[in-house]
Amino acid sequence: MRFIRLLFVVFLAIVLIAVALANRDIVTLSAFPANFGQYLGGQWSVDLPLFLIIFLAFACGMLAGLVWEFLREAHIRREARLRSAEVARLESEVGNLRSRHAAPRDEVLAILDRPKGAVPGATGPAASGSALPAPR
CATH class of the missing domain: 1.20.5 (Single alpha-helices involved in coiled-coils or other helix-helix interfaces)
Incomplete structure (x- = not known):
């Protein structure tokens, strides 16, 4: 089982490295659509590599699922x-x-x-808590 787990982790690492190498381009991640952020003040966008955005989205989805299940199973x-x-x-x-x-x-x-097959008076202990004399 330990070998299978190690094999899975190695396979997952290879897949994640391949995704990261294939998606190295810088993209702009905006919190609000089409210049809506200018009304709120400040800059609401950030430039990140695409693989980092993919991994962050995956991690946020896993965290949301974990919280959802934790709350669903509270009862x-x-x-x-x-x-x-x-x-x-x-x-x-x-x-x-x-x-x-x-x-x-x-x-x-x-x-x-007394167990079945036991002959009265045969050797063996008397039943515990009884008033019968112990066999000789």
Whole structure:
């Protein structure tokens, strides 16, 4: 898997370098259309190589997608956090109930809990919590 990841990164680097070398011309990037910036004052355009504009547009698109997904999945993360707190509370409650209700067992229950095929009086430990005597 590590080799495949390295191969992908190398391939991506080659593609990006090829795009950069093919698009080295300087272009003007304007923030507003056709001299609209003159009404706002200042210069609202910049001269950059075309590959840099392509890479910046790609990075801005990735960032916008990341923010969009983060906001879209916020309710899922909140629900998971609430469910995990509920699970922890229930596990604690089950643990408390087990310790509180771990009273000594009835002799009949000890016989019923014995594994199948076990012969009464054969060697082996008695069921835990039973009042039966241990085998000799």
